[in-house]
Amino acid sequence: MEAKNWHKLPVLFCLYIAQSIPMSFFSTVVPVIMRQENYSLQSIGLLQLVKLPWILKFLWAPIVDNHTRSLRDLRRWIVASELFYAIIILSIGFFNLQADFKLVILLMVVAFIASATQDIAVDIYAILMLKPSERSIGNSIQSAGTFVGSIFGTGVLLIAYHYFGWNYLLVLLAAFVLIALVPLLSYRQPLPSSTAIVKRISFTDIFRFFAIKGMYKWVLVLIFYYSGIIGILSMVKPYLVDLGYNIKQIGFLSGILGTSVAAISAFVAGFIVKKIGRKTSLYAFLAASFGAGAFFWLISHGTPSMSLLYAAVMLLWCSYGLSTVIIYTIAMDKVRPGCEGTDFTLQIVITHLSGLIFAVISGRLADSFGYHNFFGIEALFSLIAMIILSITLRQSNNANQ
Structure with a gap:
């Protein structure tokens, strides 16, 4: 990878780690917290529903494709979904897990829909920004970011929960998601000259x-x-x-x-x-x-x-x-x-x-x-x-x- 192009890698790393930390927290740490609070195994099992958007996200991927006609559109998709993601995470912190359990689960699903949408947009961004010769390095950064996010989401945040509690922890989580946008907002390199964004696909194109x-x-x-x-x-x-x-x-x-x-x-x-x-x-x-x-x-x-x-x-x-x-x-x-x-x-x-x-x-x-x-x-x-x-x-x- 040319030295002048290396700046795109920290952007991808931050975007993938931003979606990985909350996802790891909600899917692995929250069940531990719930069990400590004496929730039933049935209730904990319901928490797995939050993963559904990541299984079904291919259904609305054509919508993201069709509304991405420029690099600016891509940035808007990523920023908008990330902001919405952060707002939902922040709102979850205002509810009590035990008293508002079903509402919290619903909000988690909505958060994961936003996260899955952001993932689609980031994947498009990575595919278009990375030349074929750069994709192996780009995906190593992507995967490493995901795994590092899992470490923080499952280990560090569980420790932070004991010190800060549910409400402040969700504020911290939302803040981190927003901070991860900074590299993207500061990176304004155009697409490679050989890349053209031409979109018009239907659901059947899947x-x-x-x-x-x-x-x-x-x-x-x-x-x-x-x-x-x-x-x-x-x-x-x-x-x-x-x-x-x-x-x-x-x-x-x-x-x-x-x-x-x-x-x-x-x-x-x-x-x-x-x-x-x-x-x-x-x-x-x-x-x-x-x-x-x-x-x-x-x-x-x-x-x-x-x-x-x-x-x-x-x-x-x-x-x-x-x-x-x-x-x-x-x-x-x-x-x-x-x-x-x-x-x-x-x-x-x-x-x-x-x-x-x-x-x-x-x-x-x-x-x-x-x-x-x-x-x-x-x-x-x-x-x-x-x-x-x-x-x-x-x-x-x-x-x-």
Whole structure:
């Protein structure tokens, strides 16, 4: 990346971290607070509804695409959604969790709609601002920002809650969202000269994405690429509980150490992709996922030591950070001109939905076959993903010859 263009990276980092911190707080920290306040598990379960906008955001991505005809329009979308996001977060702080529970949940859903809309606009901004040669580095910044936001949202804010309480914490959260806009407002570089914004798509254009030649094969890669690690990520905390580790130890091992490793690996991944290329990176990062599943399988023969668990968790989160960057980078390459927000969002939603399915399946597999066999099955999923990737790339090469 040219030295004169590096300023766009802090802008992207701040925008992605701004949406990640409140999202992590609402989806992971609030349930802890609620349980401490003796809320029922049913009430805590309802909190998962706040994630729905991030699954359904592809439905209104065409609206954002159609109303983005210039860089100024993009900035307006981002600023407006971010301001609305901050206002909703601030308003939540004026209500009591216990007395106004349903209203708070509703406001959280509205906040996540604003956050999802901002994410669509930021993704368009990133796709248009980053040249193809810059996308790996740009996505490493994006993913690293998301993981760093998760660390703050799940760890730092939980500590801050004990010192400041619910109301002041939400004020702090809203203020941070607004501060994250400063780099965007100060960055006024034009789009690359080769980039043109031409928008006019319909709702049905969402599904025409799948009609592109060979696209269904890429969709298969999206569905299975994370399959070998997503189940382990969902089961590693119960596994640690069953091994006798306490909440503090699990929180540090999985929440702080694991997410920190993911942030570092995501940052490094962009440079790796730029060095060895997208195709080789797809194989290499998938091999890392297989290694994580195989390592968990090996150490689960008996009771693993703390050092082995540290190594396993670090490898798991490292492979997740690497995988995120390469998938996001190629997803940017696959978008149609004029459908940047719609196509990129659709691809990422596919990974989220498939991840949700594999996470649900993993619970049944671990319960039925035990942790040791489950980890072996997860490693097998990575091999299946490798086969699908190999067939897809081979057929793609043959078609281009």
